[in-house]
Amino acid sequence: MAVDKRQLVLETALKLFSENGFHATGIDKVQAESKVSKTTMYKYFKSKDDLILEVLKFRDEQFDAWISERIDFHCENTFADEPVAKLFALFEALHEWFNCPNFCGCNFINACAEFNDQNHPVHKLSTEHKLNFAGFIKDVLDESGFKAEEDFALQICILIEGAIVFAHTACQKQSAKVGQKMLRVLLENQRQSA
Amino acid sequence: MAVDKRQLVLETALKLFSENGFHATGIDKVQAESKVSKTTMYKYFKSKDDLILEVLKFRDEQFDAWISERIDFHCENTFADEPVAKLFALFEALHEWFNCPNFCGCNFINACAEFNDQNHPVHKLSTEHKLNFAGFIKDVLDESGFKAEEDFALQICILIEGAIVFAHTACQKQSAKVGQKMLRVLLENQRQSA
DNA sequence: AAGAATGTGTACAGATCTGTTCAGTTGCTA
DNA sequence: TAGCAACTGAACAGATCTGTACACATTCTT
Secondary structure (H helix, E strand, O other): OOOOHHHHHHHHHHHHHHHHOOOOOOHHHHHHHHOOOHHHHHHHOOOHHHHHHHHHHHHHHHHHHHHHHHHHHHHHHOOOOOOOHHHHHHHHHHHHHHOOOOOOOOHHHHHHHHOOOOOOHHHHHHHHHHHHHHHHHHHHHHHOOOOOOOOHHHHHHHHHHHHHHHHHHOOOOOHHHHHHHHHHHHHHHHHHHO | OOOOHHHHHHHHHHHHHHHHOOOOOOHHHHHHHHOOOHHHHHHHOOOHHHHHHHHHHHHHHHHHHHHHHHHHHHHHHOOOOOOOHHHHHHHHHHHHHHOOOOOOOOHHHHHHHHOOOOOOHHHHHHHHHHHHHHHHHHHHHHHOOOOOOOOHHHHHHHHHHHHHHHHHHOOOOOHHHHHHHHHHHHHHHHHHHO
8 A cells, every 4th residue: 555544634633633623624624634535534434533532542543652752852952950850841841842833733632612511432541641741750750760759740731731721821831831830849749848 | 660670571581591592592482481572582682692692791790790709608608718719619609500400511611612703792702701700810810919920810711610510511510619729720830930 | 642762583595514336446465 | 377356536415504684573772
């Protein structure tokens, strides 16, 4: 096969869903833009809801890979002597993300906006993504040997989500830098009370 | 007039848009649920986009009134000796909000998810709402005579947005309490460096 | 009581949406 | 070269969407 048609549809759909939303993007538009026939699309994805789910699973993997790569990159270059270097690097990565020309906010936050029902598969998948990310933050803290309160990973997550949303809705592109500053204060406070 | 039909449509539409999203909610459903004839609806709102804008303007006023009332309520009862009592009361109000049975996240965050284009009137109105709220936080800080960094109001906003999003997408209903704890740390840090 | 304003109910146009069908084409493999 | 799997393109069904039209009913004001 010259190109992986399934992957082509996933990538096109991710772009269109990000830019225009899930409900506002028709299957026909995904078909037209991906230049894959409708028959093939429905061979790989049995319905639009199924496509949305698969797009989000793909985005989950893509984002994880991207953020890990960027964290490693920024750790090498800076923040070597910060208490939890990877967290500072994470906010540096967020800054890059927010300032991409095609930044559309977080796909999972956006998905929950459109699929508000907590029992809907799309909402559940998004919740799972967020909790996995909280787990990732916890791992970063544990690996660095940083001693902190039980809910400290949750605190960092709130910081991250807030920065994402404020960058998107209020168009405050510097919010990752603000978040990074808040991170420093919160880390310092944990160290003092340890 | 027995009831204000326009207001009836606004309230019904707000409920449906909140629960199901803007694109997923049809005009017909708003009409059926509000029991106002379609003709009347189109008399007051010249299009669906217009209705969405008016619903968000209504929500803006409703939310402002509600949050102000709850802040006053909680200030009277508790937090009297906290540095910026109103901010602590604000997070108490957020906690109430998140634990409402019909909590659907923030309508303006959700609106930006569906109307991603920054030049779209709906996105612009949402941005305006968020910036006005940031102004409100700044006023609260100024009124209390609290001396802080230039971007401290922005920091508090990031905290609030993060708590809202994490309560909604990750279903962490206690995130307002976590945010309140973070607020205390951030306030203390500002006082120390003043 | 008359007229103006407001509201109702329904049918409709035209567009768009998801999902299916099917005959034909392409390209890989044995 | 024959067979098979993958893919195409276009038409179609049926539902749903926004927005309009129109004849009629209700309510308020003067």
